[in-house]
Structures are given as C-alpha cells and as structure tokens.
Amino acid sequence: MRAITKSFDSNNVLRKVDFRLSGGEIHALLGENGAGKSTLMNILGGVLRQDSGDVLINGKPVSFAGPKDSLAAGVAFIHQELNLINDLTVYENLFLGREIRTRFGTLDTPRMRAESRRMFERMNIGLDENTMVRGLDASYKQIVEIARAMMTNASIIIMDEPTTSLTEPEIERVFAMMRTLRAQGVGIVFISHKLREVIQIADRYTVLRDGETVATGQVAGVTAADLARFMVGHDVRTDMLTQTRKASRSVLRAERLSGVSFKDISFDLHAGEVLGVTGLLGDGRSELFLSIFGAGEPYSGDLYLEGKPFRLKGSARAGDYGIAYLPRNRKENGIIKDMSAIENGSIVVWPRISRFGFIDKQKQRAMFDEQVKSLRIKMSKPTDMITSLSGGNQQKVVLAKWLSSSPNALILDNPTQGVDVGAKEEIYDIIMNLARQGVAIALLSSETQEIIRVCDRALVMYHGRIAGEVAGETMQEQTIMRLATGDGVL
Ligand SMILES: Nc1ncnc2c1ncn2[C@@H]1O[C@H](COP(=O)(O)OP(=O)(O)OP(=O)(O)O)[C@@H](O)[C@H]1O
Ligand SMILES: [Mg+2]
Numbered sequence: 001m002r003a004i005t006k007s008f009d010s011n012n013v014l015r016k017v018d019f020r021l022s023g024g025e026i027h028a029l030l031g032e033n034g035a036g037k038s039t040l041m042n043i044l045g046g047v048l049r050q051d052s053g054d055v056l057i058n059g060k061p062v063s064f065a066g067p068k069d070s071l072a073a074g075v076a077f078i079h080q081e082l083n084l085i086n087d088l089t090v091y092e093n094l095f096l097g098r099e100i101r102t103r104f105g106t107l108d109t110p111r112m113r114a115e116s117r118r119m120f121e122r123m124n125i126g127l128d129e130n131t132m133v134r135g136l137d138a139s140y141k142q143i144v145e146i147a148r149a150m151m152t153n154a155s156i157i158i159m160d161e162p163t164t165s166l167t168e169p170e171i172e173r174v175f176a177m178m179r180t181l182r183a184q185g186v187g188i189v190f191i192s193h194k195l196r197e198v199i200q201i202a203d204r205y206t207v208l209r210d211g212e213t214v215a216t217g218q219v220a221g222v223t224a225a226d227l228a229r230f231m232v233g234h235d236v237r238t239d240m241l242t243q244t245r246k247a248s249r250s251v252l253r254a255e256r257l258s259g260v261s262f263k264d265i266s267f268d269l270h271a272g273e274v275l276g277v278t279g280l281l282g283d284g285r286s287e288l289f290l291s292i293f294g295a296g297e298p299y300s301g302d303l304y305l306e307g308k309p310f311r312l313k314g315s316a317r318a319g320d321y322g323i324a325y326l327p328r329n330r331k332e333n334g335i336i337k338d339m340s341a342i343e344n345g346s347i348v349v350w351p352r353i354s355r356f357g358f359i360d361k362q363k364q365r366a367m368f369d370e371q372v373k374s375l376r377i378k379m380s381k382p383t384d385m386i387t388s389l390s391g392g393n394q395q396k397v398v399l400a401k402w403l404s405s406s407p408n409a410l411i412l413d414n415p416t417q418g419v420d421v422g423a424k425e426e427i428y429d430i431i432m433n434l435a436r437q438g439v440a441i442a443l444l445s446s447e448t449q450e451i452i453r454v455c456d457r458a459l460v461m462y463h464g465r466i467a468g469e470v471a472g473e474t475m476q477e478q479t480i481m482r483l484a485t486g487d488g489v490l
Contacts, residue, residue, distance in 0.1 A: 004053035006039055008388070011380050013039050014211045016053070021156065021187040026178060028198045028219065029191045031208035032231050032420040033392030034378035037191050038080055040208070041158045044189075045077040046070030057156070068097075076154035080161050080191075080391045080418075082141045084133045091116040091129040094148050119147045124173050138165040138328060139281050146174060150181070157181065158189045161391070163197060164417045165328070167280045167446040168481070175201050193392070193420050195224035196449070207231055232422040241428055241454050248272050251440035252305060252323075252409050254292065259299035261287035262464040269409060269440045274431060276451040276458030277444045279484045284464035285444050286328050289411050293318055293325040305409075322408035326399060326415055328444070334398040335386050342368045342382035345400045371400035375426055392419045403430060410434065413444040428454055448477050462486040 006014040014036045021027050029037050042048040044055060046064030055062050057073055064070045067077065084093045094116050100108045116129035125143055133141065142165055149157050159178075163171050178188055178201060192198055198205065199219060206216040207230040215230040228236040252269040262284040269275050277285045290296030292303060294312025303311055305321055312318055318325065327334050335344055346364050368382055375396045379389050386394055395418050402410070412431070416424045431454060435441055445451055451458050457471035460483035467483040470476070 001040065001044065002054045002056065004040065004043060004050045004055075006036075006043065006048065006050050009380070012211060014050075017208065017211065017213055019206055019213070021189060023155065023185045023187045024182055025203045026182055026188045026190050026201055028202035028205040029189055029208070030195075030198065030205055030227060030231055032378075032422060033396070033418075034390040035208040035231075036211040037208055038160055038390060041077070041160055041189060041191070044070065044156075045075060045158055047077075071152065071154075074155040075158065076149035076152045076156070077158045078145050078149045078160060078162050082138070082145060084141055084144060086132070086134040088133060089129065090127065090131050090133060090136075090144055093133055093144060094119070094129070094151060096148075098152070115151070116147075119151055123147060123150075123177060125170070137281070137286075139167070139170065142166060143170065143174075146177075150177060154186065156187050156189070158191075160191045161193070161418055162190075163192060163194065165414070165446070167484075168448075169485075170281060171197065193418060193424075194447075195227050195421065198227060199224050209233065228421045231420065236421050236425060241432055242274070242456055248438075250304070250307070252292075252442075253303070253307075255302040255304070257288065257291070257299050257301035257303070259287065259291055259297045261297065262291075262299075262461075265301070265466060267459060267466070269442055271408075271440050272435050272438045273457070274435050274441045274443055274455045276455030277442055277461065278446065278448065278451050278458055278480060279461035279467075280446075282463060283461040283484070285461050286413055288461075288464075289325070289413065289442065289444060290327075293323065293411060295325075323411070324402045324405045324407035324409070325411040326402045326413055328413035328417070335394055337387055339386060340383045341377075341379055341386050341389060341397050344386045345371060345382075345397045346404070347401055367404055368400070371404060374430065375400055376423055392423065395419055396423060399427065403434075407439060409440045409442070411442045411444070414446065415443070416445075416447075416450065448480050451475075451480065452477065460484050 001017065001019040003016045003018065004014050005016055017040055019040060031037050039048065043050050046067045046069050062073055085096065091113050095112045100111050102108045113129050120127050120129065127140060127143065133144065142162060146162055163174060166174065181188060190202055202219045204217065205219055205227060207214050207227070209231065225236065248271040250268040251271050255266050257265040265288055279285055287296055291299045302309060310321065312321065342364065345368050365382065371377070377396045377400065378393050386397060389397065399415055416427055419427065431441060431443070443455055452475055457469060458475065459469050460467050460480055462484060463486065467486060470479055
C-alpha cells in the first residue's frame with residue numbers, strides 16, 4: 001500500500017501511509033485506539049476506498065469496488081466486529097457467499113458439513129458445525145470467523161484483533177494455524193493490542209500514530225516495551241498495582257449458586273477489594289456474573305448484598321442496588337448502535353442528570369467530557385454516532401458509562417479488551433481508585449497478566465466450578481494455569 005490517504009469529513013485518518021506485506025510473513029500492525037489500523041485494512045479489504053494512494057498486489061495495482069473484489073483477489077478479512085449471521089448455523093456461515101453445490105445445482109450440505117468438521121479438527125476445536133451461531137459464546141464466534149478466513153485459501157489474511165476474546169489454549173491453536181499458513185507462503189496482517197502476543201508470533205511490525213507510519217522493522221530485537229513506546233510516544237509502566245488491603249466487610253456474598261453453566265459457587269466480594277475471576281473458555285465466569293446481575297440463566301442458591309438476601313430479576317433494577325456490570329460482549333450488548341457517543345456514555349446516569357424528565361445537557365456534557373479526558377476517548381465530537389468511533393474507543397465509551405454510575409459493587413467483564421496499552425493503564429488507575437474509595441470490584445479477565453497485576457486475589461474457574469483461589473505467593477501464572485486446566489487443586 002503506497003501513500004494511502006483517507007479522511008472522514010475533516011478528520012484525516014490516514015496521511016500518506018506506506019505498508020508493505022510480504023508473502024510468508026506475519027506482519028503486526030500496531031497503534032493506539034483510533035490510529036487508523038482498521039481503516040487501512042478496510043481499504044485493503046475493499047470495504048472502504050482510499051482518497052489517494054495505491055494498493056498493489058504482487059506488484060499490480062488493484063482497485064476494489066467492494067469486499068467481494070478483494071476476496072476474489074485473494075484477500076481474506078477477519079473483522080474486528082464479528083460479522084456472522086446469528087440465524088444461520090456455523091457451517092452455513094462458513095460457506096456464506098461461496099456455497100458448495102452438487103452437480104444438480106442444489107446445496108451440497110453433506111460436503112459443506114464435512115469440510116467444516118475437518119477444519120475444526122485441524123484447529124483442534126470441539127465445535128458442532130450444526131450449532132446456530134446465535135447461541136455461541138463470543139470466543140466461539142471469533143473461532144468461526146477465523147475458520148471462515150482459513151477456508152478461503154487466501155494469499156493474504158487480515159486479522160483485526162482476532163484473539164480479543166480467546167484464552168491461552170485457543171490462542172495457541174490459532175497461532176499454530178498462522179504458522180502453518182506462513183510456511184505455505186501466506187502473508188498475514190495481525191492487529192493486536194496484546195504486545196506479548198505480537199512478540200511471540202509476528203516477524204515484522206509497523207506502527208501507526210495519528211494516521212502516520214512512525215516505526216517499522218523486525219520483531220526480533222525489540223521488546224513489548226519498545227513497541228508500546230512507539231505507539232504512545234513515551235514509556236509505559238508495567239509495575240504491580242496491587243497493594244495489601246485490610247480485610248473489610250462483605251458487600252456481595254454468594255452461597256452455593258448453581259445454574260446450567262456454573263455449579264456450587266460460593267464467595268465473598270469485599271468492600272475495597274479487586275477480586276479477579278479467571279479461567280479458560282467454558283469456565284462459566286461470564287454466565288455466573290450475568291446471572292448475579294439478573295440478566296443470565298436461572299440459578300439456585302443465595303445471594304446477599306451487605307448481608308441482606310437479595311436477588312435481581314432483570315437487570316433494570318440493578319442500579320437501585322448499586323450494582324454495575326460491564327458486559328463482555330460489548331459490541332453486541334454494550335452499545336446502542338443508533339445513538340451518539342455521549343448518549344451511550346451517559347445512559348445509566350440519566351436519572352441523575354435529568355430534571356423533570358429533561359436531560360440537563362450541560363451536566364451531561366461536563367460529566368462526559370471528564371470521562372473522555374481521563375480515558376482519552378478519541379472522536380471528533382461527542383454527538384458523533386457511536387459506530388463511527390474506532391473499536392477500542394467504543395469500548396471506552398461503554399466503560400465510561402458504568403464508571404460514572406458510582407456503584408457499590410462493580411462487575412467488569414474483560415474491561416480492557418481491545419483497548420490500547422496507554423488506555424489500559426488509565427483503566428487500571430480508575431479501578432484502583434474506585435477500590436480505594438471502597439467499591440467492591442470483580443474483575444473477570446482471561447489475561448493472566450492482568451489478573452496478577454491488578455487483583456488482590458483471584459478465583460480460578462474450571463468447567464463452571466471454582467477450582468481454587470490464588471493470592472499473594474500463589475498468584476502466579478503457572479498456578480493459575482494449572483487450576484484453569486483442571487489440573488489438580490491447591
Ligand atoms: N465510518 C467512519 N466514519 C467516521 N469516522 C470514522 C469511520 N471509521 C473510522 N473513523 C475514524 O477514524 C479513526 C481511525 O479509526 P480506526 O477504526 O481505523 O482505528 P483503529 O486504529 O482500528 O483503532 P482501534 O484500536 O480502537 O480498533 C478514528 O478516529 C475513527 O473515529
Ligand atoms: Mg480497529
């Protein structure tokens with residue numbers, strides 16, 4: 001890609017960006033939220049058209065009228081936004097737009113099913129190809145997206161944050177596939193905010209900052225800290241954030257909670273603590289907390305809030321109880337697509353900022369501006385539609401909304417998913433501050449490093465049960481992994 005420029009109205013998103021991908025390499029495309037990564041790849045994927053500059057494949061200039069043209073030129077795109085059709089099965093999604101037909105022209109369902117199964121076997125993923133996509137967890141949806149791209153026999157594969165909702169073992173499998181493809185000469189663009197992964201898998205990197213290329217080179221010889229510095233323009237800290245806190249009263253107490261996806265769960269969440277909850281795919285942590293929040297599967301057992309029995313039916317009243325919940329799958333559950341950024345950001349505080357049913361626009365604006373500043377949300381103006389923000393910035397808006405609701409208990413499911421290294425630190429600071437103010441925080445995360453850095457203690461789940469608790473000395477990657485894989489108890 002040569003001297004690519006692209007603007008949205010007055011917003012110059014890409015300014016003469018050069019990007020060169022070789023066959024047989026994994027090339028990491030890095031940059032802060034809103035730097036222009038997805039925009040650049042949307043041009044290669046035929047989703048957007050550049051204002052100027054050239055795209056060349058194998059040295060020949062190409063011009064794509066749409067994603068179909070790009071696919072025909074051998075470019076497969078795994079989008080940051082999940083792009084599956086909920087009302088179709090897994091295998092129907094895999095073959096969407098390139099269905100296999102029999103010689104009579106009818107759909108060759110048995111063959112499509114068999115090829116889907118073979119793909120999942122190769123990926124070592126136990127997923128039934130006949131499942132409806134609607135019922136799949138975000139991680140499985142991501143796996144289906146990856147499988148779909150793998151099946152197109154593309155020579156270029158764009159992976160826009162393919163691992164955000166995957167856990168270690170699945171990521172390893174995806175990496176193994178990527179290495180196989182690389183050996184076959186496929187060029188892979190890998191976009192990720194997880195710099196450790198980048199170091200592990202990529203051969204070369206290119207860093208965008210504010211729509212310009214600021215660094216490019218071989219990954220061998222740079223550290224994650226170097227990459228972070230290229231992205232944000234200054235050093236990013238990596239120190240431990242936890243501090244030993246005094247034991248305090250229980251804010252939320254769960255006794256023997258059992259549902260379909262979780263069994264016999266008991267724990268206390270104390271005021272002022274950050275309790276980590278982690279595990280691998282299928283561990284049931286998201287389902288558990290969704291149920292506690294009154295928006296998940298039915299369950300038996302008892303819940304206590306400040307010592308009093310309570311149970312939420314429907315999340316609408318959660319605010320009255322002072323419980324806030326940041327959902328994991330924010331693309332689907334967190335944003336209201338036809339509302340602006342500021343409306344999305346202040347929806348849970350509407351009662352506090354309205355008088356006689358009217359929203360106090362000034363108050364709303366002041367509160368939102370504050371959040372925009374502290375989370376460094378990048379957008380043109382607050383009244384922009386939420387969907388025009390970059391993926392990571394949309395995440396920050398959703399986070400802003402829950403942070404401003406001043407809860408007693410805060411449940412955060414993967415709060416830093418898809419946000420850049422700098423903003424991650426801001427989010428950790430906010431979590432730490434809230435904990436110091438006495439808020440009880442449950443931090444659900446699949447990133448072991450995050451759990452270790454931020455949490456005072458952590459529950460490790462395995463197949464819906466608490467496999468063990470780690471704290472202090474036992475708060476280590478190895479111990480957590482052992483518990484998460486069901487490999488013995490402490
Ligand atoms: N359709 C659009 N309309 C208006 N502005 C847009 C549109 N798409 C992207 N932008 C703007 O372009 C800029 C770059 O966005 P882009 O999605 O490329 O960022 P990114 O590097 O992928 O970030 P992230 O890490 O958050 O995914 C952002 O400021 C965003 O608001
Ligand atoms: Mg993006």
